[in-house]
Amino acid sequence: MPEAIAYAIDGPTGRFSRTTIQRREPGPTEVLFDIVYAGICHSDIHTARGEWGPATYPLVPGHELAGVVREVGADVTRFAVGDRVGVGCFVDSCGTCDQCRAGTEQFCEGPGGTVWTYNATGRDGLPTAGGYSTCITVEQDYVCRIPDGIELVNAAPLLCAGITLYSPLKRWGAGPGTRVAIVGMGGLGHMGVQLAAAMGAEVAVISQTRSKEEDGRRFGASEYYAISEPGTLRGLRGSFDLVISTVSGDQDLNALVRTLKVGGALVDVGLPEHPVALNLSGLAAGNRILAGSQIGGIAETQEMLEFCAEHGLAAQVEVIGGEDINAAYDRVVASDVRYRFVIDTATFTS
The missing domain is CATH 3.90.180.10 (Medium-chain alcohol dehydrogenases, catalytic domain)
Structure with missing residues (x-):
């Protein structure tokens, strides 16, 4: 053998x-x-x-x-x-x-x-x-x-990492005329930015800080936001057709849901270790979608x-x-x- x-x-x-x-x-x-x-x-x-x-x-x-x-x-x-x-x-x-x-x-x-x-x-x-x-x-x-x-x-x-981001981007229609946010700029997120940009979408990064902003823009993001800056997610309400979260730690899903346009989708690929809380009114208020994706x-x-x-x-x-x-x-x-x-x-x- x-x-x-x-x-x-x-x-x-x-x-x-x-x-x-x-x-x-x-x-x-x-x-x-x-x-x-x-x-x-x-x-x-x-x-x-x-x-x-x-x-x-x-x-x-x-x-x-x-x-x-x-x-x-x-x-x-x-x-x-x-x-x-x-x-x-x-x-x-x-x-x-x-x-x-x-x-x-x-x-x-x-x-x-x-x-x-x-x-x-x-x-x-x-x-x-x-x-x-x-x-x-x-x-x-x-x-x-x-x-x-x-x-x-x-x-x-x-x-x-590549297929984990490619699959939901394709499934949820990332492309010309869509605005996509990638949450997290790690091993998954940096591929998500590149793929979404290559598909023709307008891409934003939502990260904890701005330490990777130069890289994010080099990978194809036209916008970059830091959650550590007060009011960031509130200011992004109603902004995106698709948000893909690659974060495996604790995060505020309710705030992320509200960054979606009417009918938009929030897709989680990060698999947080602990359960997260979600107020369903944020989904119902705009016919929004919460989904998961694997590979x-x-x-x-x-x-x-x-x-x-x-x-x-x-x-x-x-x-x-x-x-x-x-x-x-x-x-x-x-x-x-x-x-x-x-x-x-x-x-x-x-």
């Missing part, structure tokens, strides 16, 4: 350390690829630290994988050795339920449901292990092709990658080694990264 060097954590209060894990030999329709870069998503941190419920330890997180195909099964038709590929938040599903047939495999309703890239149980009956490792074996239908116009290091975060299916993820290549969009990254993961987690929680940590797996063997 293929062997991978990985970084794993042994408990919610543990530290990452180097280890060795086994990957399965690729079956007839599976792809084995060498992971070159793996992004660090805040979801990794929530899971590793037990903040979203119990996890299976030792845990190898990572659902933003970019690499190069090493081996393919005999019946693989979509990929060949040497292809540049990526894997996102899930690696399998039943393939036959209504959701899978509709291209929304992330909501699989079949036996076992969606199989997540880590902290789940794979088709081999073993716990899945993610991208903080040197290789992985995945069914070809859950692998995306990385367009030549995107460097692998910048592509990795697109497999989660996207494989076809939509591939579409997002092609869109990014066409428009020259890329995640802005800080490359680290495996030995830096522990410190990187603390820096992500402290919002001290611009804008995504990406692990270079070449450091695992050095």
Whole structure:
């Protein structure tokens, strides 16, 4: 069986350390690829630290994988050795339920449901292990092709951060003639600004402070607002067709709802750890919509990658080694990264 060097954590209060894990030999329709870069998503941190419920330890997180195909099964038709590929938040599903047939495999309703890239149980009956490792074996239908116009290091975060913003922007009609606000300018938010601007929308950033204003405007925002400045959200009432919140901490949803135009939508992708309170009168008063969004299916993820290549969009990254993961987690929680940590797996063997 293929062997991978990985970084794993042994408990919610543990530290990452180097280890060795086994990957399965690729079956007839599976792809084995060498992971070159793996992004660090805040979801990794929530899971590793037990903040979203119990996890299976030792845990190898990572659902933003970019690499190069090493081996393919005999019946693989979509990929060949040497292809540049990526894997996102899930690696399998039943393939036959209504959701899978509709291209929304992330909501699989079949036996076992969606199989997540880590902290789940794979088709081999073993716990899945993610991208903080040197290789992985995945069914070809859950692998995306990385367009030549995107460097692998910048592509990795697109497999989660990119699709997480692309999907709701597309669904809720971001484009010419619409005014879109992105709340938060982190790993998700900086992609949201770029994507919304490329779609032709007028884009505003709503951040805690103005410390990232120069970046926000460089990414395509024409307006930038700081919640720390008194009266900011009150002054934005009735302003936006679409507001996407990427914030995972506490926030005033009632104030954000009121920044919507009549019929506007507030979409949350940040998944706050604690419950939030909402006064429904703010929705009813303007036929406003409160929605959530997760990621996207494989076809939509591939579409997002092609869109990014066409428009020259890329995640802005800080490359680290495996030995830096522990410190990187603390820096992500402290919002001290611009804008995504990406692990270079070449450091695992050095």
